[in-house]
Amino acid sequence: MLKQRIITALVLLAILLPALFYPSPVPFAAVVLVLMAGGAWEWGRLNGCGPLASVVVGAVCIALCAASWLLGLADQPLGPLWLAAGGFWVLGGAWLLHAGVPGWPRIPGPVRLVAGVLALWLAWLAVVQARTVGINFLLSVMTLVWMADIAAYFAGRAFGLRFTRNKLAPSISPGKSWEGVWGGVAGVLVLAVCWVVSDARLQAPVASLYTRLATQGWWLLVLGALFMAAMSVVGDLIESLIKRSAGVKDSSNLLPGHGGVLDRVDALLPTLPLAMMLMTLVKT
Numbered sequence: 001m002l003k004q005r006i007i008t009a010l011v012l013l014a015i016l017l018p019a020l021f022y023p024s025p026v027p028f029a030a031v032v033l034v035l036m037a038g039g040a041w042e043w044g045r046l047n048g049c050g051p052l053a054s055v056v057v058g059a060v061c062i063a064l065c066a067a068s069w070l071l072g073l074a075d076q077p078l079g080p081l082w083l084a085a086g087g088f089w090v091l092g093g094a095w096l097l098h099a100g101v102p103g104w105p106r107i108p109g110p111v112r113l114v115a116g117v118l119a120l121w122l123a124w125l126a127v128v129q130a131r132t133v134g135i136n137f138l139l140s141v142m143t144l145v146w147m148a149d150i151a152a153y154f155a156g157r158a159f160g161l162r163f164t165r166n167k168l169a170p171s172i173s174p175g176k177s178w179e180g181v182w183g184g185v186a187g188v189l190v191l192a193v194c195w196v197v198s199d200a201r202l203q204a205p206v207a208s209l210y211t212r213l214a215t216q217g218w219w220l221l222v223l224g225a226l227f228m229a230a231m232s233v234v235g236d237l238i239e240s241l242i243k244r245s246a247g248v249k250d251s252s253n254l255l256p257g258h259g260g261v262l263d264r265v266d267a268l269l270p271t272l273p274l275a276m277m278l279m280t281l282v283k284t
Contacts (some may be wrong), residue, residue, distance in 0.1 A: 004257030012255075017025045020138075025131045029069065029124075036124045039261040042251040043116040046242055046262075047109060058114060064121040079280040085122050085273035093270065094236040096241060100171055104245040119269050126272035127195045133279070134206025137198050140195055141209050141275040144225075145267045148184040148189045148232045152176075155183020168233075173240040181233055188229040192221055210281050224278055231274055232267040239266035 019027040036112040040061035044054030068074065082134040092115070093175075096103065130138040160177040161167070192210040207215075214221040239262055245253060250259030258264055 006257075008100050008257050016163050020131070020135065025074070026127060028131050029074070029151050032124055032227055033062065033129055035157070035261050035265070036065065036120045038254050039251075039265060040258045042254070042262050044113065046246045046248070046251060047116070049113070049179045057117060058229045061120050061124075063118050064117065065124045066153065068121070068125055069128075071127075073125060074132055077280075078125075078129070078276070079091050079283075081122075081127075082273055082277040082280050085126075088118075089231065089234070089270040089274060093231070093238060096238055097169070097172070097234065101241055103243050104242060111200045118219075123265070126276045127268075129276060130272065136199070136204050136206045136208050137212075137279075139208075141228075142268065143195075144188055144191065144228055145232045146185045148229045149236075152180040152184030152233075155186075156161030156243060159183070169237055172237055172244060176233075178238075182217060184233065185226060185229045188225050189222065192225040200270040209278065211216055212279060216282055220282075224257025228271055228278075231270045235267040235270040239263070253268065 015031055016028075019031045023026065038060045041054045044057035049057060098261035099106075127138065130141060155177055156175075159179040162179060164178045166178070167174060168178055168181060170187045192213075195208050195210045196214045198204070199208055204211070210221060210225070213224040239251070243249065251262035252260030254260050255264060
């Protein structure tokens with residue numbers, strides 16, 4: 001399993017890194033589109049679609065992303081869209097976690113399919129627009145999710161249930177603890193401060209998300225980092241909720257050793273559009 005994980009990770013890096021640092025955002029947009037299409041196919045399967053219908057769900061996602069590219073949306077200010085996406089994730093995420101695993105099947109199937117495709121499309125559009133803003137900005141958002149995940153894992157292993165008696169969401173993801181969440185938040189705060197200092201010392205030509213928040217006040221940096229860390233947890237929990245409802249451990253086996261695409265991007269689905277929302281609010 002470990003060997004598979006390493007090989008898959010190396011292959012993904014060999015594809016993603018050259019695309020990310022290519023002068024034009026086109027190769028990166030294309031690579032991410034393939035991943036999102038795979039995620040849409042998984043979404044169809046998780047929601048009861050057959051093989052052909054799941055392929056159609058993936059094709060619809062591709063069509064949405066391609067149409068957005070052809071219309072030039074990646075280069076346009078999309079403030080209202082990002083604000084709507086933020087509301088969609090905050091309110092929808094809160095409702096889903098409150099409803100729990102039993103609440104998911106009660107949502108009509110077509111609504112679930114549309115919501116999933118829209119979430120994947122918004123994440124694709126957000127990541128492409130973030131790449132257009134600049135690599136430093138994009139990496140600051142993606143690294144936030146990785147830091148939250150890694151810090152939460154080690155904090156949970158070291159301090160899980162030492163300070164609290166209840167787990168975070170035992171019916172959705174029994175392995176997660178509040179101590180892990182606090183560790184993830186602490187890791188994100190440290191990352192944010194270090195990134196702001198690094199931007200200043202290196203005179204980064206493109207400001208990171210953290211620097212953009214800090215220019216409005218350190219209080220906004222702290223609130224923004226807390227909010228983003230919390231929403232990364234929400235994305236993770238929602239995917240766990242859906243998998244538990246479907247009775248599966250992984251969203252698929254598209255990525256040997258890692259599970260499926262959704263297993264890798266679950267926390268990025270809310271945080272990417274929310275990062276664009278925060279950037280829009282800071283601009284205004």
